[in-house]
Amino acid sequence: MLDVQHLEDEQLLRYSRQIMLPEIEIEGQMRLLNSRVLIVGLGALGSPASMYLAASGIGELVLMDHDRVELSNLQRQIVHSSASIGKPKVRSAVHTLRALNPEISIVGLDRAFDERALATEVGRVDAVVDATDNFTARFAINKACFETRTPLISGAAIRLEGQVSVYPFDRAADSPCYHCLYRDVTEPPGSCAENGVLGAVAGLVGCIQAIETVKVLLDFGETLAGRLLLIDARRMDIHAVRLVRDPACPVCGGVTG
Amino acid sequence: MKITLKLYATLGDLLPAGAFENAVQIEVADGATPNEVIDQHRVPREMAHLVLHNGIYVAPEQRDLPTIKEGDVLAIWPPVAWRLT
Numbered sequence: 001m002l003d004v005q006h007l008e009d010e011q012l013l014r015y016s017r018q019i020m021l022p023e024i025e026i027e028g029q030m031r032l033l034n035s036r037v038l039i040v041g042l043g044a045l046g047s048p049a050s051m052y053l054a055a056s057g058i059g060e061l062v063l064m065d066h067d068r069v070e071l072s073n074l075q076r077q078i079v080h081s082s083a084s085i086g087k088p089k090v091r092s093a094v095h096t097l098r099a100l101n102p103e104i105s106i107v108g109l110d111r112a113f114d115e116r117a118l119a120t121e122v123g124r125v126d127a128v129v130d131a132t133d134n135f136t137a138r139f140a141i142n143k144a145c146f147e148t149r150t151p152l153i154s155g156a157a158i159r160l161e162g163q164v165s166v167y168p169f170d171r172a173a174d175s176p177c178y179h180c181l182y183r184d185v186t187e188p189p190g191s192c193a194e195n196g197v198l199g200a201v202a203g204l205v206g207c208i209q210a211i212e213t214v215k216v217l218l219d220f221g222e223t224l225a226g227r228l229l230l231i232d233a234r235r236m237d238i239h240a241v242r243l244v245r246d247p248a249c250p251v252c253g254g255v256t257g
Numbered sequence: 258m259k260i261t262l263k264l265y266a267t268l269g270d271l272l273p274a275g276a277f278e279n280a281v282q283i284e285v286a287d288g289a290t291p292n293e294v295i296d297q298h299r300v301p302r303e304m305a306h307l308v309l310h311n312g313i314y315v316a317p318e319q320r321d322l323p324t325i326k327e328g329d330v331l332a333i334w335p336p337v338a339w340r341l342t
Contacts, residue, residue: 156337161266163337182306182336183317230307230334232266235279241307241314 002059002105004033011103015057023220029057033104035217036060036125040118040141042089043067044202045155045209046131047079052210053129054097058217060105061097062121065089066112076199115140123148127216129209130154135182142178143251145169151216154178155209157202159195162231164208165243166216166224175226180246180253201233260285260325262294263332271300288323291315294331306336 007015007026011033018024024032037058039046042065054061069077069084069092077089084092090108097106111117113136122128122144130141130152138154145152145167152167167177208229215221227240247253263280264272272281285294295305308315309332310324325331 158337159267161335161337228307230265232279232334234266234269237265237279241309241312243314244316246316 002034002036004030004059006030007033011057014101014103018056024218028218028220031218032057032214033059035127036062037127037129037213037217038062038064038121038125039129039131040064040137041131041133042077042079042093043073043131043133044076044157044197044199045206046093046129047077048203048206049129049131049155049209049213050079050093050097051100052207053213054101054104054106056210056214057101058104058213060107062107062109062125063090063093063097064109064111064118064121065093066110076197076202078199078203113137113140115144119144119147122150125150127151127153127213129213130178131206131209138178138182139251142167146177146251152178153209153212153216155205157205158197160198160201160233162201162205162229162233164205164212164224164229164231165227166212168216168223168225174245176243176245177249177252179251180249181228181243183246183249198233201231204231204233258285258287258289258327259283260289260294260328261330262298263330264298264300265332265334266337268300268304268333268335271298273298285325289325290323291320291325291331294325295320295333300333304335305333307334308332309334 015029019029035058039050067089069080069087069089071085079096080092088110090110094106094108128145128150146169149169155164212223215223228243230239259282261280262283269279291308311330
């Protein structure tokens with residue numbers, strides 16, 4: 001169990017630039033150090049998200065992925081390096097993140113996607129970052145987060161486009177879930193391998209996911225709950241649109257409060 | 258009546274001649290629906306993921322309603338996600 005009661009001198013120095021922020025201060029830093037976050041997917045989105053969350057002092061990061069690092073990943077998956085090619089992504093990411101911040105706990109789960117394992121892990125963390133690359137995983141993560149009322153920070157990127165949203169799943173909010181947004185998906189709109197992606201576009205989305213995760217954990221500012229951030233990097237056009245809950249949604253429809 | 262159609266990201270390739278950046282003024286029939294505009298410009302329905310009418314999200318079941326009026330702006334974004342497995 002995470003139980004940080006005070007900050008050591010070195011921690012005060014390590015986190016000093018964010019402790020200076022009135023939104024964080026020492027109390028907020030202690031909350032981060034006492035928080036657990038699950039990151040599903042250590043690819044283009046999970047790379048920057050995991051690095052910034054590790055650097056910010058999240059007490060425990062749980063990393064879930066079952067792929068191995070390939071040469072074609074390195075253009076965008078910056079938590080991995082050339083030396084990691086052929087290794088499990090989780091092991092590669094743990095190595096990088098431990099070097100970045102050795103004082104936090106990092107748990108690597110190198111396993112194939114499994115709904116039961118996912119539900120167990122989701123139930124024991126304070127927030128989940130969805131950095132996966134397929135709808136099967138996204139729908140399962142959304143459902144597990146809804147059932148356990150665990151905040152979900154969801155991002156996606158392809159080509160020069162990105163989307164980010166937050167699904168808080170707290171009982172007071174009437175916000176939609178991921179399934180409300182992608183309710184009619186019946187065929188793939190395109191894969192990264194077919195369409196390509198500019199690494200920095202995915203990086204931007206992953207960074208926004210890290211920002212939103214810190215805001216959710218510390219409950220400050222206005223998160224993307226109930227809104228979807230749309231990024232068109234070709235024109236650098238960024239919009240936030242308000243989302244509505246689908247009353248017929250098979251996951252959250254009909255559930256109020 | 259005239260309205261403004263905005264197509265984002267890869268949908269921008271479907272804009273007709275006369276478009277400036279990602280927007281174009283188009284002529285539509287009185288009482289046009291969002292789906293009629295989508296079909297008229299050959300935007301595949303599955304690629305018209307987010308439809309915004311004057312900046313407000315239009316759910317799929319509302320896209321056959323004759324809600325569009327002179328001077329309105331219809332903006333369309335494609336889905337952003339990877340493969341189904």
